[in-house]
Amino acid sequence: MKRISVQMLILIMTVLLFTGCNTYTDEGAETYQINNDGARIQNINQEYTSNSYNQTYKMHVDENAEEQVKIMNEVQSATIITVHRNAYVAVVLENGDTEAVPGDLKNKIAQQIKGSDESITDVYVSSNADFVVSMTDYREQLQSRRPIVGLTEDFNDTIERFFPKNR
8 A cells, every 4th residue: 555655656746747847838939039248039040139249230041142142153052141231151163162262253142142132241252161061050040940059159250260351
């Protein structure tokens, strides 16, 4: 009898424990705010707002500009993330070159992007394989609809590493 009582008590405590831990809801996943020194995250799937470098800016995937760049004969694929008035472009070239994007092609890409979004003033283009992988990962994270801790800092580190003169 005592053995059954102990087992019943353990069962009840286990049920209560799991019931108490199951309070997570998916409500608000679209809009999530962090008030840590003014940093905010909103509409995670499209924009990520932060106070990095002492200025608030939004990161978002520019699908329209990506389509405009993919139309170009020299480009196989493109990932574009805009931040403030800058566009960061990772391209896979048709010729497979991962060393450098020719200057004339960079200019054509910049014109396409600025034509699709007039607020863009600076365009940074790279075909470096590591940069392409990083940008693809950032794109997926931004579109995941979940807050990503440290995304801005990682993105900034990547940009500083690949475009050190431009920061």
